Every structure is written in C-alpha cells, then in structure tokens.
Amino acid sequence: MTGGPGPEDGGKGFxxxxxxxAHLFLVGVGGVGSAFLRQLDxxxxxxxxxxxxxxxxxxxxxxxxxxxxxxxxxxxxxxxRLVQEGKGGLDPITTILDDPAPRRILVDCTAxxxxxxAYPRLLDDGVRVVAANKLxxxxxxxxxxxxxxxxxxxxxxxxxxxxxxxxxxTAEDLVETGDQVRSVEAVLSGTLAFLCSEIMAGRPLSRxxxxxxxxxxxxxxxxxxxxxxxxxRKMLIxxxxxxxxxxxxxxxxxxxxxxxxxxxxxxxxxxxxxxDGGFRALRERALARGARLAYTGSLREGRIRVGLELVExxxxxxxxxxxxxxxxxxTERYGEPLAIRGPGxxxxxTAAGVLGDVLRAVRERGAWG
Amino acid sequence: MTGGPGPEDGGKGFxxxxxxxAHLFLVGVGGVGSAFLRQLDxxxxxxxxxxxxxxxxxxxxxxxxxxxxxxxxxxxxxxxRLVQEGKGGLDPITTILDDPAPRRILVDCTAxxxxxxAYPRLLDDGVRVVAANKLxxxxxxxxxxxxxxxxxxxxxxxxxxxxxxxxxxTAEDLVETGDQVRSVEAVLSGTLAFLCSEIMAGRPLSRxxxxxxxxxxxxxxxxxxxxxxxxxRKMLIxxxxxxxxxxxxxxxxxxxxxxxxxxxxxxxxxxxxxxDGGFRALRERALARGARLAYTGSLREGRIRVGLELVExxxxxxxxxxxxxxxxxxTERYGEPLAIRGPGxxxxxTAAGVLGDVLRAVRERGAWG
Numbered sequence: 001m002t003g004g005p006g007p008e009d010g011g012k013g014f015x016x017x018x019x020x021x022a023h024l025f026l027v028g029v030g031g032v033g034s035a036f037l038r039q040l041d042x043x044x045x046x047x048x049x050x051x052x053x054x055x056x057x058x059x060x061x062x063x064x065x066x067x068x069x070x071x072x073x074x075x076x077x078x079x080x081r082l083v084q085e086g087k088g089g090l091d092p093i094t095t096i097l098d099d100p101a102p103r104r105i106l107v108d109c110t111a112x113x114x115x116x117x118a119y120p121r122l123l124d125d126g127v128r129v130v131a132a133n134k135l136x137x138x139x140x141x142x143x144x145x146x147x148x149x150x151x152x153x154x155x156x157x158x159x160x161x162x163x164x165x166x167x168x169x170t171a172e173d174l175v176e177t178g179d180q181v182r183s184v185e186a187v188l189s190g191t192l193a194f195l196c197s198e199i200m201a202g203r204p205l206s207r208x209x210x211x212x213x214x215x216x217x218x219x220x221x222x223x224x225x226x227x228x229x230x231x232x233r234k235m236l237i238x239x240x241x242x243x244x245x246x247x248x249x250x251x252x253x254x255x256x257x258x259x260x261x262x263x264x265x266x267x268x269x270x271x272x273x274x275x276d277g278g279f280r281a282l283r284e285r286a287l288a289r290g291a292r293l294a295y296t297g298s299l300r301e302g303r304i305r306v307g308l309e310l311v312e313x314x315x316x317x318x319x320x321x322x323x324x325x326x327x328x329x330x331t332e333r334y335g336e337p338l339a340i341r342g343p344g345x346x347x348x349x350t351a352a353g354v355l356g357d358v359l360r361a362v363r364e365r366g367a368w369g
Numbered sequence: 370m371t372g373g374p375g376p377e378d379g380g381k382g383f384x385x386x387x388x389x390x391a392h393l394f395l396v397g398v399g400g401v402g403s404a405f406l407r408q409l410d411x412x413x414x415x416x417x418x419x420x421x422x423x424x425x426x427x428x429x430x431x432x433x434x435x436x437x438x439x440x441x442x443x444x445x446x447x448x449x450r451l452v453q454e455g456k457g458g459l460d461p462i463t464t465i466l467d468d469p470a471p472r473r474i475l476v477d478c479t480a481x482x483x484x485x486x487a488y489p490r491l492l493d494d495g496v497r498v499v500a501a502n503k504l505x506x507x508x509x510x511x512x513x514x515x516x517x518x519x520x521x522x523x524x525x526x527x528x529x530x531x532x533x534x535x536x537x538x539t540a541e542d543l544v545e546t547g548d549q550v551r552s553v554e555a556v557l558s559g560t561l562a563f564l565c566s567e568i569m570a571g572r573p574l575s576r577x578x579x580x581x582x583x584x585x586x587x588x589x590x591x592x593x594x595x596x597x598x599x600x601x602r603k604m605l606i607x608x609x610x611x612x613x614x615x616x617x618x619x620x621x622x623x624x625x626x627x628x629x630x631x632x633x634x635x636x637x638x639x640x641x642x643x644x645d646g647g648f649r650a651l652r653e654r655a656l657a658r659g660a661r662l663a664y665t666g667s668l669r670e671g672r673i674r675v676g677l678e679l680v681e682x683x684x685x686x687x688x689x690x691x692x693x694x695x696x697x698x699x700t701e702r703y704g705e706p707l708a709i710r711g712p713g714x715x716x717x718x719t720a721a722g723v724l725g726d727v728l729r730a731v732r733e734r735g736a737w738g
Binding site: 047165324349355 | 408411412415416533534535538539542543544545546547548685687688690691693702703704705706707708709710711712717718721724725728732733734
C-alpha cells in the first residue's frame with residue numbers, strides 16, 4: 001500500500017516536465033529538520049518525480065554554519081555533509097536572497113526569532129516560506145500579517161499547529177469556501193494531555209511530570225509546557241487563519257498550575273509537588289460526575305480562552321487518550337463539528353506536515369507563474 | 370469571524386493579477402449544484418478576488434438543456450437563467466472542448482455515467498475535472514486510472530467521499546510524503562449510521578428506515594442504501610487514492626440486511642419488517658457487552674471489507690452519533706490513528722467540498738503554466 005496515484009503513461013503528464021528546478025533551503029537540522037531530510041530523499045524519486053516536480057535541496061544551515069551548493073545536495077547524509085563541509089558564519093537569509101533561482105523555498109525548522117523576522121523580506125522577494133517555527137505567526141498581529149503574505153509569496157505553516165494533522169488547511173478551506181466559523185475547541189498540547197491522562201489514572205501530578213520528562217515529552221524545563229503559552233500560541237495561529245485579528249495579550253490564559261479549578265495556587269515558584277493535593281481533589285470531583293480533565297483552547301465570539309477544563313462524558317474530548325491532539329470546528333455548515341484528531345507532536349509527523357506544505361508550495365501558481 | 374487571510378497591501382500580492390480567467394462549467398443543478406452556485410457567488414468577490422484568482426462561470430448544464438456565455442454568468446440566479454434561456458440539446462462535453470479558454474474546469478454535480486465517461490477526453494485536452502460524481506472512480510481500476518490523471522490535467526474528487534471532510538486530501542498527503550498506510554477504518558454512510566443509532570436507541574429497523582426516508586436521508590428506494598454499494602464505492606476510491614489496485618468484485622461486501630451478525634436472512638425480497646427480529650436480537654447482544662452497532666468499511670493488507678460490525682467501548686467509532694462519518698488512518702507514522710470526523714453528507718457540505726477542489730484546481734500549476 002505504498003506509492004500513489006500518478007500518470008502511468010510515461011510519468012510526465014501533469015505538471016509537465018522541463019520547468020527549472022525549485023531551490024530548497026533548509027534551516028535547522030535538529031529532530032524535525034533531520035526527519036524532514038530522511039523523508040525528502042524517497043519523495044524526490046517518488047511523488048515528486050512522478051508528478052514531474054523538480055525540487056532541489058541547495059542550502060542547509062544550522063546555527064553555526066551553512067552549505068550552499070547550486071548543483072544540489074543529496075538529502076540522504078546531508079546532515080553529515082553540513083558538519084564536515086559547512087562554512088562558518090554563512091547567513092541563510094543572505095544566501096537565499098542572493099540565489100539566482102526564480103523559484104525558492106525556505107523551510108524553517110528552527111525556533112529562531114531571527115529567521116522568523118526575515119520572512120517578510122523573503123516573501124517580498126518571491127521566496128515561499130514553509131515554517132515549523134511558530135514565532136512569526138504567534139507574536140503581534142502585525143508581524144503575522146507581514147509574515148503570512150508578502151508582495152510576491154506566501155507562508156505555509158501547517159506544522160505549527162498539530163504537526164502533520166490537517167488543521168490549518170481545513171481552517172483555510174472553511175474560510176475560503178465562505179463558511180462561517182462559530183467556535184473552535186481544541187486540545188493542542190500532547191504533553192499536557194498526557195499529564196491529564198496520568199492524573200485521571202490516579203498518578204500524582206509531580207510523578208506524572210517526572211514521567212513526561214523521562215519520556216522526552218516536555219521542554220527541558222517542564223514549567224514552559226505548564227505555562228500554557230504553547231497552546232496560546234497555537235490558538236492565536238488558528239484564530240488568525242480564520243480571519244480574526246487578535247493580540248497575544250487578548251488571550252485569556254490560565255496556566256496548568258494556576259487553574260482556578262484546583263483551588264488557591266501555592267504560587268508559581270512552589271515545587272510542583274505542592275500542587276499534587278489540588279489535582280488529587282480535582283480528580284475526585286471529575287470522577288464523581290464521570291468527567292475527565294483536559295487542557296483546552298477555545299475560540300468563541302472572537303475571544304480565545306486557554307486553560308484546564310472538566311469534560312463531561314458526552315463531549316468529544318472525553319474519549320481522548322494519551323497525548324492525542326484534536327480540533328473541533330463548529331460552523332454554519334457544520335453544526336455537528338468537523339473534527340480532526342490524532343498524534344500532534346513528534347519529529348516524524350511534524351516533518352510530514354512540513355513536507356506536505358513544501359509540495360503545496362512547489363505546485364501553487366502565483367508570482368512564479 | 371468571517372473573511373480570511375489575504376494580502377492587505379492592495380490585494381494583488383499573490384498570485385498576481387492579469388492572468389486570463391479560468392472558465393468554469395457546471396453540469397447538474399440539483400441539490401449540490403444549486404448549493405455550489407450559492408457558495409460561488411460570495412467567494413468570487415471574497416477569497417478569489419483577494420488572492421487575485423479570476424474564475425468565470427461560463428457554462429451551465431442540466432440533462433435537458435445548457436447555457437454557454439463567454440462573458441460569464443452571474444452564479445446568483447444562474448439556475449433560473451438556465452431554465453429560461455437554456456438551449457435544448459446543448460452538449461456539455463462538446464461545449465467545453467470547443468471553448469477557447471486555455472484554463473477550463475468542469476464541475477460534475479451529476480450522477481450521470483455519460484459525463485463520467487468523458488473525463489479522460491477532457492483531461493487529455495487540458496481540462497481540470499472536479500467531481501462530486503463517484504462513477505468514474507468507483508468502477509474498474511482502468512477507468513479510475515484514465516479518469517484520475519490525463520495527459521494534461523487531473524481530477525479532484527474530495528466531495529465523492531465524506532462530502533466536505535478532508536478525507537482524500539489527507540490520504541493524498543500521507544502517500545505523497547512517503548508514509549506507509551497500514552489500515553483504514555471508516556464509517557461512510559450517514560444513512561446507515563443513522564439507522565444504527567436508531568436501532569441502538571430501541572427502535573425497530575423498519576421504523577428507523579421509515580424515519581430515515583421521511584427525513585430525506587435515503588435514496589427514493591432505501592434498499593439502495595441498505596445494499597452497502599455506496600460505502601463499497603467510497604472505500605474503493607479511498608483505497609485507490611492510497612495506491613491500491615483493486616476491482617469492485619474484490620470488495621468483500623455484506624449488505625445491511627444480509628449481515629451474518631443478524632442470523633439467517635429472510636432474503637433480499639422480504640419486507641424490511643421481516644428483519645426487525647434479527648436486529649432486535651443483535652441490539653441485545655451489543656448492549657450486553659457495552660458495544661454499539663456500526664456499518665463500516667475497512668482496508669487491511671490490500672483487502673476491502675464492508676459490512677455491519679459490533680464496536681467495542683474503547684473503539685473510536687463507539688462515540689459516533691447520528692449520521693456522522695469518520696475515517697481513521699493507521700500508518701507507519703500514525704500508530705495512534707489520524708482521524709477525520711463530522712457530517713459527511715448533505716448539499717451544503719458536499720458543495721463546499723466541490724468548491725474547495727475548484728480553488729485547488731485553479732491554483733495548481735501544471736499544463737496551464
């Protein structure tokens with residue numbers, strides 16, 4: 001069950017062969033960037049070749065160094081080549097802007113604000129930007145606007161929300177086909193969903209956090225996950241994709257440890273174990289009414305709210321397990337919600353989200369002709 | 370929360386204005402075709418104008434007559450104009466092939482095999498085909514192949530499975546990014562899902578069928594729905610999108626009334642009420658183990674199976690209600706499944722699926738340049 005549809009009458013039916021190759025520049029070769037390189041290699045001989053798309057990896061960058069080869073870099077082993085042959089101090093943005101190819105794509109697999117700040121300049125120069133980096137889209141509305149669309153290019157950012165799940169494409173489709181979105185409800189932190197599952201299974205919060213850290217689910221400092229900022233950023237991105245103008249300060253955000261549901265907080269600086277009692281009591285309340293705990297984001301009447309919630313048995317979130325993400329769109333056409341659900345984090349699925357966007361970027365018409 | 374992202378620096382950033390308009394031909398102005406016209410009107414002044422896409426409805430056809438206007442037909446009121454001004458016997462296929470526009474799109478909102486048979490000729494002539502009509506894609510593998518990709522165009526068929534739900538786009542993305550699909554499980558008949566819900570609520574099958582007919586959920590003859598053929602057709606389409614070569618005769622299909630779960634069948638010709646007892650007994654069995662009834666399709670190891678199933682409490686289908694559709698993809702990257710769920714039938718959401726495909730068709734590069 002591999003392979004896929006394609007013209008079987010010679011392989012060059014649609015689009016036609018012969019266009020000059022699109023130049024691909026990858027910045028960031030950590031978990032997601034490395035997974036992207038692994039996925040790109042077979043795709044170049046597979047789906048891309050079958051549909052006649054010529055995509056050439058010509059640039060590869062990490063914080064300290066870069067590689068720029070107009071004849072192309074084979075994705076397989078590219079990470080090692082960067083380490084061995086990379087040129088210190090090679091700036092990715094200047095390199096892309098100076099590249100003569102008419103079709104250029106930046107893939108940003110960093111969390112680097114300096115790369116994010118360059119998107120508007122690149123877009124105006126006709127570069128298409130594919131981002132796993134959330135920063136340009138979850139800061140001010142003004143930065144979002146200049147980073148999402150430029151004079152000659154646009155950004156593709158599916159991987160910033162739910163990794164490979166088709167969340168933003170679905171939002172874009174709803175809006176573009178003229179549907180009216182009434183509300184969005186979402187679970188967008190696999191880490192916090194895992195904590196909720198563990199707590200409902202009877203584990204103390206502090207031990208659940210330890211377990212999550214041991215499995216590599218959390219940031220090095222788990223308090224970054226517990227702050228809820230990452231969920232707030234994703235909800236901002238979803239809301240803006242739906243046409244809402246909203247600033248980070250407008251988000252009603254309750255951190256995981258600061259929820260009013262768990263009673264008076266021991267304070268942000270207190271050890272996590274000081275919160276165990278509050279969560280134990282909350283679990284009892286949930287069990288008593290058959291409810292479950294979830295850390296959710298919602299968008300209603302133009303307002304974003306992020307925080308802990310008790311989810312009743314008849315709610316779609318009640319069935320969530322482990323670290324699953326989900327997004328429910330309620331719209332004029334979808335009174336019963338349209339729901340997307342599945343694993344929403346991890347290098348392989350995030351890289352797949354990036355790669356899907358690259359395929360769209362290379363196929364869409366626009367300033368490239 | 371309406372509107373959507375777009376360049377705010379004059380509205381013509383991406384893609385650029387000035388390309389010749391794409392010519393749109395709609396065949397079929399029943400429920401879906403009429404809803405499509407209603408949705409197209411605001412989109413032409415909205416998303417399309419904002420992104421600089423010029424799409425012009427120039428042809429409108431129903432079985433008896435057609436209208437062809439190179440200067441364009443305003444979607445609002447187009448159905449009435451077709452009735453008043455339509456020319457008897459105007460053939461849509463010849464009209465499209467004779468139209469001089471370099472960019473042409475056929476939207477097929479019929480269930481007409483004659484239109485479906487013309488796809489290969491249209492695709493080879495560079496026409497892009499957007500279909501709500503399942504026939505070309507659920508017959509022989511050979512017809513699928515010639516209808517899905519042509520020498521100069523491709524077909525877009527999201528609306529044939531799950532209406533507006535992003536099922537086939539997600540399948541295409543999984544395959545194209547190199548994921549390995551291990552299994553698909555789906556509920557793809559809103560009508561049969563409704564019957565299952567009603568039966569589980571204690572209603573006799575024959576009364577549930579009457580209720581479904583009264584609500585307009587069934588074909589004029591409900592036995593067409595009960596045969597399961599429609600689900601088999603949708604599963605064939607999903608399987609082929611995932612790269613499988615499979616013929617209709619290869620589907621292991623058990624009709625709703627012929628399920629081995631309900632014991633010896635009274636026979637196809639028997640009154641539906643003769644099946645009430647079998648379904649009452651099946652409901653008891655389901656309740657005894659906390660299971661629910663679902664009419665499902667599955668794809669495993671290259672084999673499609675369609676039929677009634679008892680769904681255990683921990684299965685994602687257990688939470689389905691009313692007439693919802695859902696598709697679960699289990700893949701190499703998605704061990705926990707990627708799930709799409711929501712209303713999967715009805716004119717408005719089907720038309721939205723068609724319109725989303727039209728937007729993709731008009732934007733994708735290819736033989737159009």
